[in-house]
Amino acid sequence: MTRIGILIGSTRPGRRGDQVARWVHERATRRGDAEFEVIDLLDHPLPHLDEPLPALTGRYQHGHTQAWADTISGFDGFVMVTPEYNASIPGVLKNAIDYLHAEWTHKAVGMVSYGARGGTHAARQLRALCELLQMAAVTPQLALSLHTDFEAHSVLKPGAHHIGALDTLLDEVVARSVAARTTPPAPRETDEAAIRRRIDGITDAIRAKDLEGLRRLYATDVVSFDIDPPLQHLGVDAKLKNWANVFTIFQEVTYEVRDLMPTVGEDLAFAHGFGRLSGTLPDGTAGGGMWVRATFCFRKIDGEWLIAHDQVSVPLDIRDGKGVVDLEP
Numbered sequence: 019m020t021r022i023g024i025l026i027g028s029t030r031p032g033r034r035g036d037q038v039a040r041w042v043h044e045r046a047t048r049r050g051d052a053e054f055e056v057i058d059l060l061d062h063p064l065p066h067l068d069e070p071l072p073a074l075t076g077r078y079q080h081g082h083t084q085a086w087a088d089t090i091s092g093f094d095g096f097v098m099v100t101p102e103y104n105a106s107i108p109g110v111l112k113n114a115i116d117y118l119h120a121e122w123t124h125k126a127v128g129m130v131s132y133g134a135r136g137g138t139h140a141a142r143q144l145r146a147l148c149e150l151l152q153m154a155a156v157t158p159q160l161a162l163s164l165h166t167d168f169e170a171h172s173v174l175k176p177g178a179h180h181i182g183a184l185d186t187l188l189d190e191v192v193a194r195s196v197a198a199r200t201t202p203p204a205p206r207e208t209d210e211a212a213i214r215r216r217i218d219g220i221t222d223a224i225r226a227k228d229l230e231g232l233r234r235l236y237a238t239d240v241v242s243f244d245i246d247p248p249l250q251h252l253g254v255d256a257k258l259k260n261w262a263n264v265f266t267i268f269q270e271v272t273y274e275v276r277d278l279m280p281t282v283g284e285d286l287a288f289a290h291g292f293g294r295l296s297g298t299l300p301d302g303t304a305g306g307g308m309w310v311r312a313t314f315c316f317r318k319i320d321g322e323w324l325i326a327h328d329q330v331s332v333p334l335d336i337r338d339g340k341g342v343v344d345l346e347p
């Protein structure tokens with residue numbers, strides 16, 4: 019059955035958040051179209067984010083992160099209950115959200131906020147955050163006022179009109195969570211496709227003479243065995259110097275790749291193929307045009323495939339030691 023987590027966004031002693039969450043839970047469990055469970059951050063104590071890699075990588079080092087990821091993975095959708103602290107959501111809630119990524123993505127979420135004026139600033143920020151995580155934030159939302167929905171500012175007595183609004187919010191969260199469960203997720207781009215896209219990125223950036231675009235494709239410590247001297251070009255700045263040089267040689271430049279064959283591992287990949295740099299020289303004549311052998315080695319860094327090493331060569335005629343530059347793939 020579809021499982022919806024009702025997340026309490028505050029942990030301070032004497033918080034009002036648990037009253038709000040339990041009211042939502044009590045109303046929700048009357049429905050019968052999903053299972054609802056309160057998620058209390060007090061039961062999931064998390065230090066300030068201490069994972070070395072971004073959550074986007076899904077590679078968690080700490081037991082507390084994995085336990086939190088297991089908890090959140092078990093839900094198909096959420097109602098987030100947030101107070102407003104200084105016109106924003108509590109740090110503890112932001113921290114708990116920041117710990118994970120894929121566990122939130124594509125899941126439905128509804129917001130119930132509370133504060134002196136309903137906590138609407140916090141709700142707006144939470145919505146933006148959830149949308150950034152590609153969650154499906156439902157439009158109906160609830161804003162409970164400390165002045166009118168809490169007796170003596172402390173005991174939750176929500177106005178009757180909130181009941182209908184809460185039901186509408188739950189209708190949406192349940193419907194979207196059920197739909198998400200039954201719709202297979204869109205296929206993720208395979209690593210091989212990502213590698214091919216990286217190489218396309220090289221050809222596009224070269225044609226546009228876009229040095230900054232090229233910079234984004236390389237690891238900062240790339241070791242390049244390029245075709246021209248010296249023996250090695252160390253670091254992305256040295257590599258870009260090579261490309262900048264090419265851009266001064268050619269007025270218009272293109273880079274063509276043929277027979278690219280990527281081989282992909284978990285966080286290392288390589289691809290070999292043939293490349294041809296050609297174009298128009300400043301005097302209008304055609305230049306370049308020889309095919310070279312090119313090997314690109316990638317490392318997955320923070321979820322992105324970056325070129326950590328490349329090797330460009332032509333075969334050598336061993337009799338005279340000269341490069342053979344007129345071969346075609």
Ligand SMILES: Cc1cc2nc3c(=O)[nH]c(=O)nc-3n(C[C@H](O)[C@H](O)[C@H](O)COP(=O)(O)O)c2cc1C
Pocket residue numbers: 028029030032033034035036101102103104105106132133134135136137164
């Ligand atoms: C640090 C802090 C900052 C607050 N800032 C705001 C605010 O900017 N706007 C508002 O409407 N209420 C603000 N409040 C009031 C809270 O929304 C209210 O006390 C609420 O009950 C806090 O949630 P909690 O009881 O679950 O911790 C603030 C409360 C605290 C503790």
